[in-house]
Amino acid sequence: MRFIFGVAYFLVGVLGGVTLVQSQAASWYRIQEMFQFGAFHMYGMILSAIVVAMIGIRLLQGKRSLEGPEIRINDKARTWTRYIVGGTIFGLGWALAGACPGPTLALIGAGWPAYLVLFAGMILGTWVYGLLRDALPH
């Protein structure tokens, strides 16, 4: 990967981090408000993000990316157990912690050290999944 692309990926991340904080999508309170159906804010964000992403994918699909490879979306495997069970477990954690992985990183940057502990828990969970993977139904 050329240096300039590394910088570019970093900067796209900066855009994401700033947006997550300024929109308060990184806020524990906003996540609780979302799950308690108290405001449209989070739903509006997710829905409008999907629309923009959808248009972007439509425009770019089949074209060549700046780094070279052709732009294409790989289909996800249609084995449903993992999405149902894994999705439910993720959702539980999302509500309990009041954050998902992106906002967690932004909040560590914003100076909330407890999110480092949350992040450590995520690494632990990922590791245990890696250990149990072959034994789990997918």
Add this chain to the structure above:
Amino acid sequence: MSAKREVKDVQEIMTQLWPWYVSGPLLGLIVPLLLWLGNKDFGISANLRHVCAMWPGKKPAFFQYDWKSQAWNLLFALGLLAGGFLAGYLYPGDPVSLNGTVLERIKSWGLDDPQALVPVKLFALGALASWKVWVYLLLGGFLIGFGARYGGGCTSGHAITGIAAWQLPSLVAVVFFFVGGLIGAWWILPGLVAWITGGAG
């Protein structure tokens, strides 16, 4: 426009809440930006796997691959940290103004009015003096990490990218994110927070 005026404008923008119709499209823009740069998929939780793959010792087969080939995503994650620093540390904004019913409910669990982006009793440095907060954080993190890999993605990969790419598996995953989320938010979190704060729940 004078330079001084511009600095003031930046401060104003950075201390205000960005409405959903600005912040949502900005987040969505990340998907085509990453595709356009190098056909990369927006998926933040994949980085948790890459961090595990960095472990030099014995590790499960799931983590035996060249994580350096995914360096772009780790750089993206570092960008998220830096963005959070820029926005949250340099320009601390107004406290979160919540829906009144939600606020009353949260306060009944023993939390105070929002003083910052997140509850001080759960996430400030001082909160880490309580072992209960460690249990809370590690439990939440564990479920997120385990669930995201088992389910093949998190909010960025499934809810935004996957649905935008018409992936039915992602839609199913997001529906169950909400099944788990509603169970957690309504039946587990009230008691859990009250247990930490010593409040009613």
